[in-house]
Amino acid sequence: MKTVEEPLEGAAVLAERVARAETVVIFTGAGISTESGIPDFRGPNGLWTKIKPIYYDEFVSSETARREDWKRRFAFRDQVAAVEPNVAHRAIARLIASGKANAVITQNIDGLHGRAGVPADRLIELHGNATYATCLSCDARVELDEAEAIIAATGRTPRCACGGLIKAAVISFGQAMPSREMQRAEEAIQQADLFVAVGSSLTVQPAATLPMIAKYEGAELIIVNAESTPLDGLADRVLRGSIGTVFSRL
Numbered sequence: 001m002k003t004v005e006e007p008l009e010g011a012a013v014l015a016e017r018v019a020r021a022e023t024v025v026i027f028t029g030a031g032i033s034t035e036s037g038i039p040d041f042r043g044p045n046g047l048w049t050k051i052k053p054i055y056y057d058e059f060v061s062s063e064t065a066r067r068e069d070w071k072r073r074f075a076f077r078d079q080v081a082a083v084e085p086n087v088a089h090r091a092i093a094r095l096i097a098s099g100k101a102n103a104v105i106t107q108n109i110d111g112l113h114g115r116a117g118v119p120a121d122r123l124i125e126l127h128g129n130a131t132y133a134t135c136l137s138c139d140a141r142v143e144l145d146e147a148e149a150i151i152a153a154t155g156r157t158p159r160c161a162c163g164g165l166i167k168a169a170v171i172s173f174g175q176a177m178p179s180r181e182m183q184r185a186e187e188a189i190q191q192a193d194l195f196v197a198v199g200s201s202l203t204v205q206p207a208a209t210l211p212m213i214a215k216y217e218g219a220e221l222i223i224v225n226a227e228s229t230p231l232d233g234l235a236d237r238v239l240r241g242s243i244g245t246v247f248s249r250l
């Protein structure tokens with residue numbers, strides 16, 4: 001493992017390793033969006049230093065928990081609507097457009113990779129997308145504005161015509177991971193010779209197993225993150241510093 005502490009030097013290393021690679025897979029976490037203005041969870045100003053997460057079982061069993069969940073979803077919707085994809089989101093979208101990268105696997109729920117131009121067939125949102133909602137029973141899509149209008153009109157959290165609970169289209173703590181998305185991620189990794197993990201504390205499972213799978217499959221592993229992660233020892237290069245700076249040469 002070689003750690004590059006100086007971000008501009010890291011930018012040169014990343015540009016060189018990407019240029020040499022045949023197929024890159026990009027894996028992102030909350031850290032890629034902090035420079036757009038969306039706080040991460042576990043960094044020094046992370047959300048979990050301020051509020052407690054709502055678990056899936058609580059959402060399903062308690063109207064009070066659902067109300068609180070929706071309140072947070074509407075606040076997040078407004079926060080995301082007010083920000084733009086940053087230099088790193090855009091650089092990654094260019095890697096996809098040029099064919100250099102085959103997929104973006106993200107833990108993020110903010111939709112910023114899509115807004116930067118990554119098409120749906122190249123974007124694997126492991127934890128879902130908080131910019132819309134779905135029915136937990138029949139999977140029908142519901143827009144957040146519609147859900148908000150129902151709560152305002154009825155005083156109750158929304159239910160689908162089929163009777164199912166409607167919930168933001170994200171994977172909550174305690175909720176099963178979508179097996180289709182994990183399978184797509186593993187397929188993308190099998191075709192790649194370079195895996196770049198960006199802005200993730202690499203502590204959330206099973207997403208954090210993906211860099212290990214990439215290494216096992218023979219890919220080079222680069223970690224771009226401000227803080228150390230449990231997988232630094234496995235990486236070929238660890239690039240420290242601001243993600244925007246490290247992605248500035250791509």
Ligand code: NAD
Pocket residue numbers: 028029030031032033034035038039040041042043044046107108109110111127199200201202203204224225226227241242243244
């Ligand atoms: P995390 O919060 O656990 O870790 C983020 C990492 O990024 C930290 O180690 C932090 O030091 C680093 N970081 C933050 N800003 C950086 C910057 N500008 N430059 C370099 N490094 C920076 O994030 P995670 O590993 O993605 O796990 C968090 C979970 O929370 C995920 O499941 C994700 O779904 C969710 N989440 C999503 C968003 C979002 O969609 N934007 C925001 C918060 C949390």
